Amino acid sequence: xxxxxxxxxxxxxxxxxxxxxxxxxxxxxxxxxxxxxxxxxxxxxxxxxxxxxxxxxxxxxxxxxxxxxxxxxxxxxxxxxxxxxxxxxxxxxxxxxxxxxxxxxxxxxxxxxxxxxxxxxxxxxxxxxxxxxxxxxxx
Numbered sequence: 617x618x619x620x621x622x623x624x625x626x627x628x629x630x631x632x633x634x635x636x637x638x639x640x641x642x643x644x645x646x647x648x649x650x651x652x653x654x655x656x657x658x659x660x661x662x663x664x665x666x667x668x669x670x671x672x673x674x675x676x677x678x679x680x681x682x683x684x685x686x687x688x689x690x691x692x693x694x695x696x697x698x699x700x701x702x703x704x705x706x707x708x709x710x711x712x713x714x715x716x717x718x719x720x721x722x723x724x725x726x727x728x729x730x731x732x733x734x735x736x737x738x739x740x741x742x743x744x745x746x747x748x749x750x751x752x753x754x755x
Contacts, residue, residue: 628704672737
């Protein structure tokens with residue numbers, strides 16, 4: 617989801633070692649970013665590594681989570697090497713490895729506060745065609 621686009625992408629997630637309680641929120645807010653996103657945005661990586669070219673492919677196999685996600689699901693234990701998956705239920709595949717933790721940042725805006733976030737590498741998404749519009753001031 618482009619930064620400041622006003623849209624959102626969220627997904628129900630299953631988390632290795634976490635048993636959800638009835639009515640517990642299973643949602644994580646998602647974003648696909650490129651390597652060096654954190655450096656560009658001035659958001660520090662707290663643990664682990666950034667995305668790199670080895671992460672490219674057809675489906676996500678690695679993720680970076682924010683501090684809120686890590687603390688909620690793993691407490692004071694490291695989430696590095698732990699696995700998450702899209703969806704819930706006993707047949708959910710936990711096939712995405714957490715390789716990094718980033719500092720919390722806003723997802724939607726200051727009124728909504730910090731959300732649990734999972735970041736996937738943009739290198740894994742299918743190629744997209746981008747169209748740019750240039751504007752010229754004719755005054």
